[in-house]
Amino acid sequence: MIRPMQATDAPDVLALLNWMDDAPEREVFAPDSRDARELQLECEDNTCFVLDGEEGVVAYCAIGPFRDGMVLEGPISEPEAAGALTTLVTRAIEEAEGLPVYAFCARDNLAVRDALERAGLNPLHTTDFYSAPLEKLTSRARVPDGHSLARRLPIEEYRALYRDSEDAWAGRLDWGPEQYDAHFARDDVRLVVLRREDRTIGFAELELHPDDARADLTYLAVHPAERGQGYGRVLLALAAAEADTHPEIRTMRVRAHDHMRAARALYAHAGLTHCRSVMTYLKEGDEEA
Structure with missing residues (x-):
């Protein structure tokens, strides 16, 4: 029953x-x-x-x-x-x-x-997860000449990069300033921002899971005008270096949807290993509801 x-x-x-x-x-x-x-x-x-x-x-x-x-x-x-x-x-x-x-x-x-x-319900997409020990990712963690790192990003820039780079987490685009500030005030959240002069090139966002000795790269964004120049590899390594500042963290996990070919190629080239696949299903709503 x-x-x-x-x-x-x-x-x-x-x-x-x-x-x-x-x-x-x-x-x-x-x-x-x-x-x-x-x-x-x-x-x-x-x-x-x-x-x-x-x-x-x-x-x-x-x-x-x-x-x-x-x-x-x-x-x-x-x-x-x-x-x-x-x-x-x-x-x-x-x-x-x-x-x-x-x-x-x-x-x-x-x-x-x-x-x-x-x-x-119908299958919408598959999300694959990859992981690697931090030591495998941090060897290339260098800030390129003429660039700098920041730990914060104005909400307008964050939204713009997110909007240009991601089509599945629209909920974050609805965050107000209080929600945004509260998220990045959390002890388990880190933001690594790469800048050149006064321009934001991209960012990597991390969530720390010390009980599992793991950091999740929840999002990596590179400005559309800056793609194809290796900034994804730079941000991936810098994110791993940030995670490595926490002694309890040993590995980093990333994710990519099945249509994110560039991200999949980046993670494979960096030596991350596939560890998990999750299916997303959707039952469309009734237009008359």
Whole structure:
């Protein structure tokens, strides 16, 4: 039976989340919490459903606000409940009331991919992740002659570079000054800006994950007029050098969508190794909604 999640279901849902964590091919977009109380609080902003089995909850799926529509958390299920995933996803999608619905899962998560497609979601793109030890990336970390580094960037310049370089993170273009300042005031966020005279050439943005000994290069942007001159390699190395100033960080991870050929070539040339692939799915919204 599919029903709304209750507070008493938190231990069973946590067991499903931990089961997912045990194998990369089971990955889906899911709650971060791995504590019953924190999970209960995190789920309050979403509409959550579970599937009952003979001995408790055997599947979970939720839906909540995201970009211009909604996003699915899950679905996650025990292997014997995989056949019910499409029904669970369909029930969650009903809560979108005609808005677009996004979903994310590992490329190798075939059971979930089948359920999403049967429920009417279509693959949008694949995002590949690559990683390398910092020491492999920092050897070329030099500021070119006539250039300088900065740690801040006016929001107008940040938006302009983002707009010229990225088509998938439009939410950041809607940030106001307070949101922008709060993001870069975080202890785990770093910005490396490369300038020539009074012109911004590009920037690299990092998020630090000391518990995992990892830094994520969340974004690398080079001004369109400056591309083809090796600035991507420079910014990649400088970002690694910034991460290397934190003793607990050992590796850096980057990402590239399947249409980002230049980024993929850059990461391959730098010696990063493919480590993970995530599929993005979308169910288009109802124009009359």
